[in-house]
Amino acid sequence: MIRSIDDLQLAGKRVFIRVDFNVPLEGKRITDDTRIREALPTIRKALKEGAKVILASHLGRPKGADPKLSLEPVAEHLSKLLGAEHEVLQADDCIGDGVAKMAKELKPGQVLMLENLRFHAEEEKNDEGFAKALAALCDVYVNDAFGTAHRAHASTAGMVPFVKEKACGLLIHKELEQLGKLVKGAEKPFVAVLGGAKVSDKIKVIENLLPKVDALLVGGAMAYTFLKAQGVEVGKSRVEIDKIDLAGRLLDSAKRLGVQLVLPMDHIAGESPDEKAKPVEVHERTIPPALMGLDIGIKTRDNFRQHIRGARTVLWNGPMGLFEVPAFSEGTRQVAQAMAANREAQTVVGGGDSAAAVNEFGLASKMTHVSTGGGASLEFLEGRELPGIKALEV
DSSP, rough: OOOOOGGGGTTTTEEEEEOOOOOOOEEEEESSSHHHHHHHHHHHHHHHOOOEEEEOOOOOOOOOOGGOOOHHHHHHHHHHHHHSSSSEESOOOSSSHHHHHHHHHHTTEEEEEEEOOOGGGGHHHHHHHHHHHTTTTTTTEEEOOGTTTSOOOOIIIIGGGEEEEEEHHHHHHHHHHHHHHHHOOOSSSEEEOSSOOOOTTTTHHHHHHHTTTEEEEETTEEEEHHHTTOOOBTTOOOOGGGGHHHHHHHHHHHHHEEEEEEEEEEEEOOOOTTOOOOEEESSSSSBOOEEEEEEEOOOHHHHHHHHHHHEEEEEEESSSOTTTTTGGOOOHHHHHHHHHHHHTTTEEEOHHHHHHHHHHHHGGGSEEEEOOOOOHHHHTTOOOOOOOHHHTBB
């Protein structure tokens, strides 16, 4: 069992909240504050109950202390979001006597932002001494960073046994609830849409989902490995040669289970995977030798849309093509639009590029759930145990 922050008494306690504030920066300017906003309900919940809030996150991949990857701009932005009633203090480190003193002197309603956890190599090594130093700062541990829950780091797993009380935040609670439905009994018909570059990235997800879904729609570059396994010529399209046999076995498994594994029947192709490529409509499954598939074609979009329209549960992970280039983004856009239009279904978008796409298309609010964890959501859907979630079990 995992307790939620709703199950705890927080008044007067020092509450350590592991958040995911790994936001994109241009200099000191935050270019996308989605991850900060996602954490606000948990932070506000703790503050409303009179907690002394300590926030911890990583930012980027620093090699030691790097002023360019300081969380100071994040603290300033958070202060604006929370308003004048809550003071946000910025520590110059995440452990040490000075930080311990700041944590001890915190008042209810105040927030202490620790400095980038990854300024210390011990964070990713899950060093016990570092974990104990973090744990000594607080009375209660709350993890609300789903995007790092698949990492066994000091702040996500190592420190938890050394804190008296532990729980998940509201964001992780939502992630576990929504993703949990997909693997433990989604409402039928259940349609999964998978895309992205490589079959190898999605093997375990496909194997875990095949017995659960009614249809699996495959787009993106990974579709060409499946087509190749069927003997279809795909021109210069990206194919994982060493995964062709595996793709064939997955096709056989789908057939045996009575699952429709739906592949592109036409394509939008180009001579190269870049912005200069001129889009060419290919009206059949076979792609000419000089071209490579860069998006699903018009007939395929219609077919995918019909499947999504008739579903009661839809999971989507991975773009349908080179969606960052406008000429090859339409397949991805139409999958997102079809999901948004199906108001009767539970629609779940896996993190990473899929989440970026629905945000870019302005459709995130029309989905049941958009996961904040790319790697974490994939590993969850594979059926793997996430260290950051396992550590919260009581």
